[in-house]
Amino acid sequence: MCDLIRETHRPPAKCQGYACLPLATAQGDNPLGRFEDKLILITGAAHGQGAQEARQCIQEGAQVFLADIDDETGHRLAASLGPNAHYLHLDVAQEADWAQAMAAIARLGPLYGLVNNAAIYRPQPLLDTSPAAFDLHVQVNLRGSFLGLQYGARAMTRCGGGSIVNISSTAGLRASPGSFAYSATKWGLRGMTLSAAASLAAHGIRVNAVYPGPIDTDMLKIKSAHALAERVKRVPLARLGTCDEVAAAVLFLLSADSAYMTGAELTVDGGATL
Numbered sequence: 293m294c295d296l297i298r299e300t301h302r303p304p305a306k307c308q309g310y311a312c313l314p315l316a317t318a319q320g321d322n323p324l325g326r327f328e329d330k331l332i333l334i335t336g337a338a339h340g341q342g343a344q345e346a347r348q349c350i351q352e353g354a355q356v357f358l359a360d361i362d363d364e365t366g367h368r369l370a371a372s373l374g375p376n377a378h379y380l381h382l383d384v385a386q387e388a389d390w391a392q393a394m395a396a397i398a399r400l401g402p403l404y405g406l407v408n409n410a411a412i413y414r415p416q417p418l419l420d421t422s423p424a425a426f427d428l429h430v431q432v433n434l435r436g437s438f439l440g441l442q443y444g445a446r447a448m449t450r451c452g453g454g455s456i457v458n459i460s461s462t463a464g465l466r467a468s469p470g471s472f473a474y475s476a477t478k479w480g481l482r483g484m485t486l487s488a489a490a491s492l493a494a495h496g497i498r499v500n501a502v503y504p505g506p507i508d509t510d511m512l513k514i515k516s517a518h519a520l521a522e523r524v525k526r527v528p529l530a531r532l533g534t535c536d537e538v539a540a541a542v543l544f545l546l547s548a549d550s551a552y553m554t555g556a557e558l559t560v561d562g563g564a565t566l
């Protein structure tokens with residue numbers, strides 16, 4: 293074996309917390325699942341992709357904090373998912389909500405994973421975007437993820453590391469003239485992901501991003517049937533994606549299966565960005 297190959301197989305010199313768990317903890321070697329007894333916070337988890345990610349993390353042994361502003365649906369969903377699901381009211385744009393959420397989680401143990409998933413989507417082209425609509429996207433999609441990165445990373449730093457997954461969009465990888473403000477915030481999230489990955493690696497915290505294409509959730513209900521059909525025509529796999537297809541990528545990035553990945557950008561878009 294050449295030196296280079298030997299080098300990449302060498303185990304970490306010192307433990308950097310959860311981010312360096314050996315691959316033996318991956319699902320194949322652990323019948324209990326990849327997240328047994330680990331605490332994971334998912335924002336925007338009352339609906340759509342966040343709800344499915346919560347479901348699958350619980351199936352793999354995690355204690356999941358489902359956070360949202362739709363308290364009624366969030367409480368109902370958490371109750372249906374069993375004792376390892378905990379609902380938290382968390383408006384991601386509000387710093388005080390983050391402080392309360394982190395205090396609640398700390399009472400149960402160290403935070404292992406965070407999915408910055410909550411976002412709003414009110415598609416309008418540049419010339420129709422009001423400053424108020426632009427600001428609202430920035431508050432929820434960008435400030436919300438910034439606060440998540442900061443509060444999540446502080447909690448994980450105290451606990452020896454962790455894994456953060458930011459949910460961007462293909463609108464954060466290319467021009468999206470029909471959704472100007474949304475696209476601006478998803479591009480911003482791309483920059484935050486890369487900068488956070490670089491600055492948090494020394495703390496044993498990995499930061500990666502998922503870029504979904506059109507996914508079959510309530511978010512797309514704002515589009516007409518015609519607009520949706522036109523959108524699907526631009527997807528090489530010729531269909532909408534599903535929440536469990538995005539969840540598979542998110543759980544991979546949360547887990548020790550991706551222990552040597554940080555700053556990675558995974559598209560789950562049926563080839564829409566090809």
Ligand SMILES: NC(=O)c1ccc[n+]([C@@H]2O[C@H](COP(=O)([O-])OP(=O)(O)OC[C@H]3O[C@@H](n4cnc5c(N)ncnc54)[C@H](O)[C@@H]3O)[C@@H](O)[C@H]2O)c1
Binds near residue numbers: 341382383432436507
């Ligand atoms: N559905 C798609 O086609 C698509 C495509 C690309 C990216 N995405 C991204 O995927 C993520 C999940 O979206 P989805 O498709 O599940 O949409 P969704 O509308 O079903 O879910 C969004 C969730 O975020 C919550 N939310 C909204 N504002 C919030 C706030 N201020 N604080 C906390 N929660 C808030 C909503 O209540 C809802 O539960 C988002 O980041 C979205 O931008 C979605």
